[in-house]
Amino acid sequence: MRFRPLLIAALPALAGPAVWAGPHAEMLGEEAVTLRLDPATGALTLDAVLPAPQGDVTLPRQDWLTVETLEIGGDATPVPSSGVLRAARHMGRPVTMRLTGTLPPLSPEIGEAARAETASYLLGSGWLPVDSAPRARFELNLEVPAGWRPAATGRLGAEAVGAEGRRAQFVFTGRAADMGVFAGRYTVGEARHGDLRLRTYFEPRDAAYSPAYTEAVAGYIDRFSAEIGPYPYAGFSVVSAPIPVGLGMPGLTYVSQSILGHGYMRGRSLAHEVLHSWWGNSVAVDYRRGNWCEGLTTYMADHALAEDAGPEAAREMRLGWLRDLAALPADEDRPLTEFRAASHGARQAVGYGKAALLFHMLKAELGPADWHKGLSRFYAARHDRVAAWHDLRAAFEEASGRDLGWFFDQWLTRSGLPALRLEATEPEGTTLHLVLAQSGPVYRLSVPVVVETEAGTERHLVLLDAVRGEATLRLRAPARAVSVDPDFDLARALAPGEVPPMLGDLFAGPEPVLLALGGETVAVEALGARLLRRPARLVDAAAAETAPALIVVGAGAEVAAWRMAHLDGPAPWSMDVGRARAWVERDPGGRLIGFLSADRAEDLASELGALRYQAGQSYAAFSGGAAVAAGDWPTGATPLSRRFD
Template sequence: MKLMKLTILMATIGLTVAILWQPVAEAVGDPTVHHDLELELFPAQGRLEAVSQLTLPQAGASARLFLSPQARVSEVALNGASLPHNFTGGILDIRLPTEVRGRSVTLAIHYAGRFTDQPPQDPVMTEDPSFGVAAAISEQGTFLSGGSGWYPDPRLGKATWQLSVTAPPGYLAVTAGRLVEQTTTAEYSRSVWEEHIPLTNLTVSAGPYEVRSIQVGEIPVSTYFYPHSQDLAANYLEATREYLELYQELFGTYPFEKFAVVENFFPTGYGFPSWTLLGSRVIRLPFILETSLGHEIAHSWWGNGVRVDIAQGNWSEGLTTYVADYLYLERSSAEQARDYRLRILRDYAALVPPELDFPLARFLRRTDRPSQAVGYGKAAMIFHMLRHKVGEEIFWGGLREMAETRLFDRVNWDDFASLYSRLGDTDLGPFFEQWVRRPGAPILSLEDVQVRRDKDQWHLSGRLSQQEPPFVLQLPLTLETEGESVVQWITLDDHETHFTMTVADAPRRLLVDPDAHLFRRLHPTEIPASVNSIRGSGRLLAVLAEDLPAPTAEAARLILQALRQQDVRIFEEGEVCPEQLVEHDVLFLGLPRRFADPLFDGTELSVDREGFAFAGQRFDGAQAALFAAVTPRDAPDTHWAYFIPNSPESASDAARRIPHYGRDSYLIFDQGENRARGTWDIRESPLIRNFNFLEAAP
């Protein structure tokens, strides 16, 4: 029998990882259950033995508990007396005595079970790469997810916890809450944790850890790393210190009793209340320390602290992305912040066609790249626009007030609207209504722009239009001149609005929202061809180049699976003609003889029989592979991509890596490492007007 499978986001081995936070929500007003769990782990056998002292605040005629079918229940007792029970199909039904009904009762449930889920050894990119690993006990390590049924659970909402884990010497356990005891003797190790903050479930990790700790104020911060990873501990402790200090300054007191960074024996990237669980290969990726760790710590306030009322959609991923991933770049430079906002717009345009779009009020969790583009990217931009609308003091003050007054409460988008409407003394209901409950984004066009000179002044006029139905927008027009640039904010609340500008210096270029402060749907010409252009295409064809050797061609097909385009038909190069490709996006496997010109058009790329070159650097080795996506000049509404590996081995390796570089136009891999990446500059935009003159007649 298989465990009940938990939908968890996990990293592909050796590649980038997407950190997952699971929202913690409970039924407000429900009485609190208490779990007192005593576990003994037998890692060599993949087994546990346990006693659950389960306190139910109000007994009924019976208790219905959920427990993994892989468990075996030996006894259920109340006050030392055995109770009749039935355990079938993962449901434990217990008949309770009449005299205890309506009272608080504590049941003692004795059970054992084997939990041996196996992570795959050679995974291919998938949007939900949990691979069914919900509970596993091994000598390498133990992972027992809160949804796997490793303990009997009435699922009544909120619960408090005490957990005692006995294991072989040096085999330590970690979970949410406060560490009460952690000892190792020659015969056993014992870890005891307690959590008084109500949680809906409890996840546990255990393994042969070495622990290092520091204090950040009153907060104990620890790393639970394997011996071979101890060289990373100091950096993780220091980074955690910096993130905690930053967020306490922004949001107030840290909500939990500790924070722990825990190493896992398979490549996870999980976030839980007061701890995060990262795979051995994951913790060595530089961006985890620089970005993802801070993202998980920010969830201590947003999601795990102030919790999500999921009935109106999950706001916490967008807010956490904004105050973590985005904020780090903003504090580094304005240019990096602008690039991040622009990447959000490009992801949305490339991955979320209008027919698949949905309102933020329906976003629950990331299930694929399109849902991420909405629930993380669009939501982050909503908070960015809100910040611009209410100002710095009100925006950050509002978050501090929310964290202080609604800690461990469930909060929805309406709560944010009410808070900022009060603080800003203006009704923000319509703002949240159009961005949260309405799908889509405005599509803008700059039209009928004219310039005339009148003596010492230049007069510019034009129209800014949007497609129906209109959004209510405030956005900047930037006019670059021979002197200083002039910025004019305009309101667009109908199909179109007219504008005029008068300047003293000759105009050079007019741009609409050049710094990408507004969430909108980009025009095709504003989206450089990229990995995401191919991943998100609904009209993709694949063409197998004639000169690609058969073993390499077979391995190269893996890229279609990695990009979730495995159902796309593959044509032989000789089977297609140019007319068939005009209306399609195309992925070429190998360099085609007849369709190679777009690849070389202004890209600094060249390909021959020995390998390929980019910007003057040659890549002739068998371990090299090239991916490049371009927009053909003769078909500007399409994207063509070329996957050119030098061997079957490089094809297989690069295919697994490429999906993790979704925003890049070109990628070069060699010896298992990324050697070059980047995004092409856009050629034109309907929101830019260039004025190619030195003087204009008066």
């Protein structure tokens, strides 16, 4: 199950790694479940039968759920206090149990199960007895009162409506942790796409969106099937959620009702969730060795749709990934093999953005034909199995006939990014001599070099596999200008001028000191420690002059006066926006200076509490603790470009 929280919600209890021992076919369990649910009250009765349990059986341990009866081979037996029915006790005989309970009400802390006025849900497997088989065939029989509609992961079978309510049967083969059961006052929309059943479960007010969603899903399924291999499920459903998340599950996505009407949800967000049917669900992740699927899905869905919109949109997305990596605090910048989460998190810039750049560079290295061949081989080999980074490498090596150990080693096992330098250029007639350099440790890079000539633009690739390298480019006409990687095709550190100073630089760069303007030193020190996530050091005006990085904090008028006295030129933006403001600038010597101001100094802490969420911006204004304006300063000249005319 892939969890994609919206806003700032998190699902730590649900997103933990689930590891498979090997191919699903090695152990396939069976379980029949009948669930009678009254979503209005949350009352439920669950009957579960494991006809031939494999290994130990783990019983649900939810405080809202009670095991009423337990039978082994038809004979009643006490419920084990440990919550685990050992294999030596059931000896493979059928295990039957009944559970009753009441779903907890919806709360700000998103949990494994909840009921709400219009929809209820159960996620994962914590509400089910499960044996030790890594996969099982679950036959789910759902019963809800009249006026409600049930949905679940798996193939929809029989549906029936009677005086007492509605029944629906779903058959799901997979991990118990990837299951979901839903019930809501839904209007169900349906479309057929070949043999696939596409459904939406939306509240009546959103029912008009259904045709657009099923059409979009059909298009994404066709697109990814052509690129990877056959779609692995019997259909796809989009289910409206009362919680602010987007959850990717086998053949289903559970999406916050509040964003169903937004165009971006039917665009990249929906494409991302549909693609998870291949990456992450059909081919599962060996989280112990790193989560590869979020980067691959981000590249093949989000970036591919940006490419459809044009090269500039794709370039901006790649620049955004590099900016996010530049804003990443040093202690969160880890190798890709250490990104093991199944959800968004602190190192999303690594697990999503850097990993997507890895696949972008790999496609450029192999060429489109071998890239697509490698994807198809990977899917064919690992379909219905668990996969790790080394399985991807093996598939692309087989497809291309090349040893790619150097590529995966340098991008998976190192933290940080290489920094490029254009040390010298020498144009002469229709040739251009370049000297490129990179920071250590040395990477093997195919560096894009774009040359503007008198006859047009030329694109070249220069191999740089040492600290310093030289190349002579043969051109069609004399050079007018040259730029190194102007489209951000490489995973690399951004050069000065390519990106403006960002608020995140305050958290990731040299440890800044704080200068408190006014008498609120204790409050300023506490605010600094909260934002920097480490003890903050206050200095006086004299020490502030020589500090390598500085944050100036105070009331609006005081901060404006300090800036006027210490920096040249007018303020870069109107400092009367919002009730509190934060921005960064560089002084003439290149030193980073952050400014935190509020109309009232005592409001600084409450207004700027969400400042770290604006790490990728140059400035942000806040009112009521929420950002009301944010943006970037214009970029300047970059040392990776030269003009000759």
